[in-house]
């Protein structure tokens with residue numbers, strides 16, 4: 001099969017071409033995370049490379065993995081990086097500038113957790129505890145938000161709880177939720193997009209007994225796939241050059257690898273997929289027309305497996321997919337594609353014949369439906385900067401939510417979508433979508449913490465906060481909208 005590389009097509013023009021500063025960052029202090037930056041200054045100050053965020057002479061360090069050649073059509077492909085996996089119990093994590101091989105053996109400056117790009121994958125069981133000792137080796141403040149984890153306010157990594165440059169914080173929380181793929185990333189107001197895009201993100205997998213009993217593909221047949229886009233300067237360093245409407249970059253990356261391939265067996269694989277982009281919607285499909293078997297999403301397993309041939313998902317959303325290579329002969333190549341941009345994301349090379357008779361269970365889980373909401377709240381995602389007419393204020397609490405009661409939350413927009421709506425502190429169940437696409441999709445069943453609100457749409461969800469009392473956030477997960485103020489504090493009490 002002759003795969004045509006298409007990653008230069010379908011990309012969206014970045015206005016402003018602000019990356020001169022990024023190539024020659026003269027004044028790193030000008031790039032530091034300001035707490036009182038205006039929106040105009042946000043755009044002016046954010047064209048930046050990772051090198052600009054070095055503290056003094058923090059040495060660049062080398063990311064694991066990568067390198068080597070690889071076959072595959074007309075484009076040189078590189079082995080997909082598989083992030084290393086660790087327990088989050090008594091783990092030390094440092095954010096700092098580093099260097100990563102994005103494929104091909106050439107190192108690019110990035111921001112990295114423990115010199116890994118993407119960051120280490122955490123894996124824990126329900127009932128375990130996370131205890132992470134964090135050190136900020138950046139030249140600006142940051143936090144770590146555990147996206148999808150139900151964590152108490154003081155461990156949720158909110159913008160109010162900044163960790164200063166050179167400082168540290170202990171993030172401790174019990175793992176109280178069902179099995180799912182979550183992730184972690186910075187959440188400092190007005191600097192989240194920059195820090196995430198320059199490299200600070202990693203997967204956090206929760207397992208439980210219900211999932212284990214299904215005997216799903218595991219070991220070498222279970223992999224996280226963090227899909228995102230990226231822009232580079234002439235030297236190949238990752239840069240952040242957003243516009244106010246979003247960072248839509250010109251190159252796809254999976255697990256921090258450009259043009260990746262993965263050698264696979266004739267087996268069933270489980271891929272835990274995260275849209276780790278700042279603003280881009282991906283519409284994934286396999287180029288051989290085979291469907292994915294969708295078994296889960298943000299909040300874990302669905303009730304039943306469903307076959308889908310295309311899935312469009314937004315920043316922050318996760319998918320749990322089974323891909324069946326069992327009927328294919330050794331030598332076959334299958335491409336995971338993004339139909340929105342016309343990109344080839346990841347090439348699967350079937351290289352080894354094995355016997356795999358695993359039968360996908362028809363019933364995966366039982367999900368208790370939320371019902372009978374006591375309150376309805378409406379949230380209008382206005383422009384690129386406001387919710388219900390207000391820009392984010394760190395110190396303002398916009399509403400109070402009673403603990404343990406089911407509410408209906410309604411999301412509307414008057415333009416500038418997509419707005420991926422994300423809520424901290426609880427998962428929700430999507431009830432309806434009217435206007436716009438007008439339907440709910442199979443990957444929106446079950447439990448979610450991020451839902452795509454697209455043009456002209458109204459989306460309703462049921463939500464109940466039964467983890468913790470305390471301050472949480474609702475915000476747009478297009479990181480440029482979030483950084484410009486499309487975020488709101490509330491208190492569960």
Ligand SMILES: [Cu+2]
Nearest residue numbers: 419476478481
């Ligand atoms: Cu938005």
